[in-house]
Structure formats: structure tokens, C-alpha cells
Amino acid sequence: MKKVISVVGARPNFIKIAPIHKAFQKYSDDIQHLICHTGQHFDNKMSKVFFDELQMPKPDYYLGIGGGSHAQQTARIMVEFEKILLDEKPDLIIVPGDVNSTIAASLVAAKLHIPIAHVESGLRSFDRKMPEEINRVLTDHISDYLFVTEKSGLDNLQIEGIDSSKVYFTGNVMIDSLVNFLPHINKSEILKELGLTKGTYVLATFHRPSNVDEQVSLSKLIDAVNRISTSRKVVFPIHPRTMNNLKKYRLSDKLNDNIIVLEPIGYIDFLSLTKNAELVVTDSGGIQEETTFLGVQCITVRDNTERPSTSEIGTNHMIGTDFDKVVEASKEILSGKIKKGKVPELWDGKASDRITEIIYKSL
Ligand code: UDP
Numbered sequence: 001m002k003k004v005i006s007v008v009g010a011r012p013n014f015i016k017i018a019p020i021h022k023a024f025q026k027y028s029d030d031i032q033h034l035i036c037h038t039g040q041h042f043d044n045k046m047s048k049v050f051f052d053e054l055q056m057p058k059p060d061y062y063l064g065i066g067g068g069s070h071a072q073q074t075a076r077i078m079v080e081f082e083k084i085l086l087d088e089k090p091d092l093i094i095v096p097g098d099v100n101s102t103i104a105a106s107l108v109a110a111k112l113h114i115p116i117a118h119v120e121s122g123l124r125s126f127d128r129k130m131p132e133e134i135n136r137v138l139t140d141h142i143s144d145y146l147f148v149t150e151k152s153g154l155d156n157l158q159i160e161g162i163d164s165s166k167v168y169f170t171g172n173v174m175i176d177s178l179v180n181f182l183p184h185i186n187k188s189e190i191l192k193e194l195g196l197t198k199g200t201y202v203l204a205t206f207h208r209p210s211n212v213d214e215q216v217s218l219s220k221l222i223d224a225v226n227r228i229s230t231s232r233k234v235v236f237p238i239h240p241r242t243m244n245n246l247k248k249y250r251l252s253d254k255l256n257d258n259i260i261v262l263e264p265i266g267y268i269d270f271l272s273l274t275k276n277a278e279l280v281v282t283d284s285g286g287i288q289e290e291t292t293f294l295g296v297q298c299i300t301v302r303d304n305t306e307r308p309s310t311s312e313i314g315t316n317h318m319i320g321t322d323f324d325k326v327v328e329a330s331k332e333i334l335s336g337k338i339k340k341g342k343v344p345e346l347w348d349g350k351a352s353d354r355i356t357e358i359i360y361k362s363l
Contacts, residue, residue, distance in 0.1 A: 121147055
């Protein structure tokens with residue numbers, strides 16, 4: 001029996017590992033798949049709801065790392081995860097995405113000579129001020145299996161000199177979750193509960209430090225959301241990081257009445273809100289992909305994206321962080337100037353099958 005440990009820490013990780021766990025069930029006579037949750041995101045709304053809704057088992061290990069600076073978080077994960085690796089001696093670890101858990105677990109495994117599979121490899125924003133970019137680049141360079149979601153990832157890894165024999169174009173596991181749970185998403189009652197009609201509202205989410213950590217940019221962002229809400233109802237589920245800063249800078253009562261302010265919401269309801277929105281305005285990575293798959297217009301409030309296929313092929317509009325331009329672009333899209341997108345290659349709901357088959361055959 002071979003042993004594989006997947007390491008998850010934050011909201012998008014849970015969504016990426018759920019379909020991989022499911023796909024491993026086919027090989028359960030030969031591969032034991034364990035899940036280690038580092039506890040980067042730990043509360044019900046950012047963590048437990050995803051395990052429940054995505055039908056994942058309780059993690060085999062929970063490290064309870066919590067918040068702290070990047071160094072504190074990374075170091076604590078390394079110390080705790082090393083004990084697990086020494087004890088379990090897995091044949092492979094899987095790390096999805098680009099959070100601190102991704103690089104921390106990879107560094108520990110690399111030094112213990114345990115092979116690493118990076119899911120969502122090769123993405124690059126080329127912005128080293130983003131902590132995620134550092135995590136992505138370093139993880140890729142110490143990984144043994146690099147599972148790539150879109151063509152740009154193949155180019156990036158080649159340019160960085162990574163041996164192509166380690167690189168596999170397998171598609172997008174985030175879309176696997178979406179495809180797997182579409183029947184549930186279609187049954188969600190969230191629109192009814194919020195009194196919304198399909199195709200008549202805007203969904204907004206923000207959590208990137210560059211948008212929400214400083215008072216000046218956060219207040220401009222809130223002003224932009226207010227301006228968009230003069231023409232459409234805006235649904236705004238607020239990420240804990242953003243909420244903390246809204247409170248810190250006393251901006252929480254500045255949001256006007258046409259905005260439905262919510263705490264972070266569960267996966268099924270959030271995807272229902274995404275699928276039925278007229279427009280999504282976000283700085284999230286995963287949401288750029290989900291809107292592209294669903295053919296929903298998306299404005300990305302960032303100066304770059306590590307997921308260029310979403311704007312080159314999909315329905316993503318890269319507008320930048322000039323908030324006047326964001327409001328202007330929203331007006332244009334809401335008045336009908338929309339992009340007709342296509343779904344990128346291999347975003348077909350089968351990426352996890354490809355990934356687990358490759359792992360099964362090579363372990
Ligand atoms: N998401 C969710 N509830 C929310 C906001 C987002 O379920 O209130 C989901 C979203 O559909 C996507 C994932 O969380 O699947 C994206 O996570 P996030 O934006 O936190 O991270 P990023 O993708 O930017 O790393």
C-alpha cells in the first residue's frame with residue numbers, strides 16, 4: 001500500500017483537494033490518501049463548511065497553525081509537518097495552489113527526500129510583491145510532479161528551465177469541483193433567500209492585501225462598490241481580512257443600502273450567486289476561473305493575473321486597480337458591452353482523474 005498526504009490550509013485549497021480525494025477512491029486498494037489541514041483558515045465559514053459541502057472526510061491531521069506573520073505561519077507549519085512526515089513516511093505529498101502551507105510543506109518534504117506533486121503549477125503573475133507568487137515559484141522548483149492548469153503554465157515552466165519530464169498538462173481541479181457540484185449549485189435557494197433575480201445583480205469579493213490592507217486603497221474600493229450599487233444591487237460577502245480592515249479604518253458603515261453585506265458564504269451558495277450574476281467584481285484567483293467556466297462577466301481588480309487564459313479566452317476583464325476605471329468598465333458591461341468567452345482546454349471536470357492516474361502509475 002502506498003501513502004499520499006495532501007496538505008491544505010486555506011479556502012481555495014479545500015476546493016482543489018476535494019475532487020482529488022474523490023478520484024483517489026478508485027485506487028483505494030493500492031493508495032491510502034490522507035489529508036493534513038494546517039489550520040491557516042480555521043473558522044466554520046472559511047474552513048468547516050467546505051469540508052461538509054464538498055463531502056470531504058475530517059482531516060487526518062490538523063495542525064492548528066492559525067494566523068501570524070508569513071514567517072511565523074510558514075515556520076510553524078514546517079515544524080509540525082516535519083513530525084508527521086517522519087512518522088508517516090509517505091511516498092508522495094500533494095500541495096495545491098500558492099498559500100503559505102504550499103511552500104512550507106514542500107520545503108519540509110524536499111529536505112526529507114519525499115516527492116512533491118504541485119497541483120496548479122506554472123501560474124505566474126510576475127509580481128514578486130504578491131506573497132503567492134513567491135510561494136508558487138519556489139514550490140515549482142522543488143516539485144517532482146508539476147500539474148498545470150492552463151497553457152501559460154507550460155510556457156512559464158519551460159522558460160524557468162524546469163525539466164519537461166516532470167510537467168503534466170492535466171487541467172483545472174477547481175473546475176472539477178464546480179462540475180461535480182453543479183447539480184447542488186443549481187438547487188441552491190440563496191437567490192430566493194436574498195430576494196435576487198438571475199442576471200440582475202453584481203457579486204463582489206476582495207481580499208488581496210494590495211487592495212484591502214491600506215486605508216487609502218480600501219476606502220477607494222468601498223467608494224467604487226458604492227458607485228456600482230447606484231445602478232445594480234451588489235452582493236458583497238466579505239472576507240475576514242477585508243472585514244478586519246474595514247473595522248480598523250472605520251469604513252464598515254460607509255457601504256450604502258443597495259449593497260447586501262454578508263459574511264463569507266459556503267461553496268454551493270457562492271457558486272449559485274456567481275452563476276446567476278450579471279457581473280462579478282473580484283480580486284480572487286479562483287473566481288476568475290469559475291466565471292470563465294460559467295461564461296459570467298468578471299472584472300478583476302488587479303494589475304496582473306497569473307491566469308491569463310481567463311482574459312485571453314474567457315470572460316475576464318483585466319481592468320487594473322484604478323477604481324475610476326473599474327466603475328467605468330462596470331457601467332459598460334452592465335449596459336451590454338460583454339465579452340463572449342470560451343472554456344480553456346482541459347477545464348472539463350476530469351483533471352483529478354488525470355492527476356491521480358499519473359500518480360497511481362508512477363508510485
Ligand atoms: N468562495 C466561497 N465563498 C465566498 C467567496 C469565495 O466559497 O464567500 C470560493 C470561490 O468560489 C472559489 C474560492 O472560494 O472557489 C476562491 O477562494 P479565494 O478567493 O479565497 O482565494 P484565491 O482563489 O484568490 O486564492
